[in-house]
Amino acid sequence: MGPDEVSGIDLGLVAAPDSFDVSVNDESPQIQRVVARLRNASHKPSHIIEVKSSCGCTVPDRVPAQPVPPGKSLELPLAVSPPGVGTKQILVSVTTDSTVTPTVSLRITAYGTALTAPCVMFGPKRLQFTGKRPGEVVEQELTIQTVERRDEPPWIIGAKSQADWLTVKPTNGPETERSIDDMERRTYRILLMAKVPRSEQSISTALDLKKVYDGSRAVAPVWVTAAYSPPLRAIPSLLNVRFGADESTVERTVLIVASGLEEWNCKVVDGLPAGVTVVEKQTSDDKQHATKSLRVSFEKSLLDAADQRMTLRFLTGVEEQPVIELPVTLIR
Numbered sequence: 001m002g003p004d005e006v007s008g009i010d011l012g013l014v015a016a017p018d019s020f021d022v023s024v025n026d027e028s029p030q031i032q033r034v035v036a037r038l039r040n041a042s043h044k045p046s047h048i049i050e051v052k053s054s055c056g057c058t059v060p061d062r063v064p065a066q067p068v069p070p071g072k073s074l075e076l077p078l079a080v081s082p083p084g085v086g087t088k089q090i091l092v093s094v095t096t097d098s099t100v101t102p103t104v105s106l107r108i109t110a111y112g113t114a115l116t117a118p119c120v121m122f123g124p125k126r127l128q129f130t131g132k133r134p135g136e137v138v139e140q141e142l143t144i145q146t147v148e149r150r151d152e153p154p155w156i157i158g159a160k161s162q163a164d165w166l167t168v169k170p171t172n173g174p175e176t177e178r179s180i181d182d183m184e185r186r187t188y189r190i191l192l193m194a195k196v197p198r199s200e201q202s203i204s205t206a207l208d209l210k211k212v213y214d215g216s217r218a219v220a221p222v223w224v225t226a227a228y229s230p231p232l233r234a235i236p237s238l239l240n241v242r243f244g245a246d247e248s249t250v251e252r253t254v255l256i257v258a259s260g261l262e263e264w265n266c267k268v269v270d271g272l273p274a275g276v277t278v279v280e281k282q283t284s285d286d287k288q289h290a291t292k293s294l295r296v297s298f299e300k301s302l303l304d305a306a307d308q309r310m311t312l313r314f315l316t317g318v319e320e321q322p323v324i325e326l327p328v329t330l331i332r
Contacts, residue, residue, distance in 0.1 A: 010043060010100055011041035011042065011100060011101070012040075012042050012046065012098035012099075012101030012104075013038050013042075013048075013094075013096050013098050013101045014038065014039050014041050014101070014104075015036055015038050015039075015105075016037060016039065018104075018105065018106055018107065019107040019109070020036075020106070020107070020108045020109070021108075021109050021110075021111070022034060022080050022082055022108060022109075022110050022111070023082060023110070023111035023112065024082045024111075024112050031079055031080070032080045032082060032110075033061070033077060033078065033079055033080070034077075034078050034080060034108065035076070035077050036076040036078060036092075036094075036106050037073050037075055037076075038076060038094070038104065039071075039072070040068040040069060040070050040071065041071075042070055042098060042100060045067035045068060045070065046067060046068050046097060046098045047067050047097045048063055048064055048068075048076070048095070048096055049095045049097060050063070050094075051076065051093070051094050051095070052092070052093045052095070053090060053091070053092045054090055054091040054092075054093075057080065057081040057090070057110070058078055058080045058081070058108060059078070059079055060076060060078055060079075061077040061078065062077065063076075064076065078106075080108060080110055082111060087109065087110070087111050087112075088109075088110045088112075089107070089109055089110075090107070090108040090110060091105060091106070092105070092106040092107075092108065093105055093106075094106065124142070124222060125222065125223060126223045126224075126225065127140060127142065127192065127207075127222055127223070128226075128227070129194035129196060129224070129225065129226040129227070130196070130226075130227050130228075131196030131226070131227075131229070132228075132229060132231050132321075133228075133320050133321075134197070134198035134199070134228050135195060135196065135197075136195070136228075137194070137196075138194050138196060138226070139191060139193050139194075140191075140194070141189055141191055141192070142159075142189070142190040142192055142207075142222065143188070143189055144156060144187070144188045144209070145185060145187050145188075146174075146187075146188070147183060147184075147186075148183070148184060148186055149182055149183055149184075150182050150183060150184050154174050154186070154188075155186065156188045156209055156210065158170060158209075158210050159190050159207055159208065159210070160207070160208045160210065161205060161207050161208075163224075165194060165195040165196075165197075165203065165205075165226060166193070166205055166224060166226070167192070168190060168191075168192060168207070169190065169191035169192075169193070174186035174187060175187045175188075175189075192207070192224070194226040195226070196227060196228045197226065197228050198228065199228065200228055200229070200230070202225055202227035203225070203226050203227075204224065204225040204226075205223075205224055206221040206222070206224070207221055207223075207224050208221050209221065209222065229259070231258060231259055231260065231261055231264075231321055232256060232257070232258050232259075232264065232318060232321050232324055233324075234254055234255070234256055234257075234324055235255040235256075235257060236254070237326070237327075238327050239252055239254070239296070239326060239327070239328040239329070240329050240331060241298050241328060241329065241331065242331040242332075243303065243330075243331070243332060247300065248299065249297055249300065250298045250300075251295055251297050251298075252296050252298070253293060253294070254293075254294045254296055255292070256291065256294065256314070257290070257291050258290040259289060264290070264316050265315060265316055266280070266294070266315075266316065267314060267315045268312070268313070268315075269313035269323065272312070273310055274301075275298065275299035275301050276296065276297070276298055276299075276302070276310075277296070277297040278294055278295070278297075278312070279294070279295045279297075280292060280293070280294055280295075281293040281294065281295050296312070298328075303330055303332060308330040308331075309328065309329050309330070310327075310328045310330075311325050311326065311327050311328065312328060314326070
């Protein structure tokens with residue numbers, strides 16, 4: 001039976017399965033083979049016109065020339081050459097003459113665990129430091145795995161940062177995890193200490209890793225970002241209050257959002273300026289993102305003051321952020 005047996009709908013050419021995992025190591029052949037099976041779930045024969053891969057490491061052994069009859073399947077063998085080290089995602093596109101499925105996609109994940117020196121087998125491209133206090137120092141360990149020749153000196157000999165907010169603690173040398181013939185896998189651990197900014201504007205820098213091989217070359221740098229993420233924040237963070245010609249009072253809603261706090265308050269510090277009223281409207285008890293909704297009212301008489309800017313301050317009862325400040329600008 002050609003179409004889907006349950007619904008009777010023409011599904012065209014269907015791959016089952018449509019994803020594959022292949023891997024190589026030191027003992028396995030460097031070329032692996034997978035066989036994709038395509039079933040014709042339509043009312044008429046279907047031809048495969050072309051097979052393309054997103055990577056030259058994967059090619060079809062052969063492209064069947066004969067049509068696939070309704071309800072029948074054919075095999076499409078693929079030769080895959082995984083990377084020696086690391087992971088690669090490969091997309092194989094099968095073009096057909098079916099109007100329902102003009103393209104059938106096959107996804108292949110290729111893994112390589114062979115020791116092929118010299119190379120960086122694993123290392124992050126980015127590191128994120130987040131602090132809950134302005135100026136807080138946050139530590140994080142950078143781990144890099146390499147494959148190196150046993151008779152070579154340690155590959156990574158240091159890390160250097162141009163930023164004064166990022167401190168690098170030198171490594172004591174690599175850990176050797178696995179050796180085969182004249183190659184070995186080494187792991188480097190470098191302690192980084194980042195001082196997060198005092199504002200919520202993130203800062204970034206490139207961390208240069210130095211190595212010795214064929215003279216002196218650099219491993220691809222790691223991009224490091226530090227940010228201050230307060231446990232409490234006001235939304236909006238700035239209030240612009242504009243009075244219409246006929247408005248004697250203007251109301252604004254302010255949300256105080258807490259992240260990961262179980263207990264916190266939102267009490268006005270040292271009272272409020274005359275003409276300003278704050279009323280708590282609603283509270284959400286979600287522990288991950290608890291929210292207090294405040295209704296803030298401003299009387300038009302505030303425009304008579306010499307300074308039409310003010311800052312509302314709220315006590316939170318949170319050690320990391322005892323006060324939330326909300327700047328307000330009054331506009332005629």
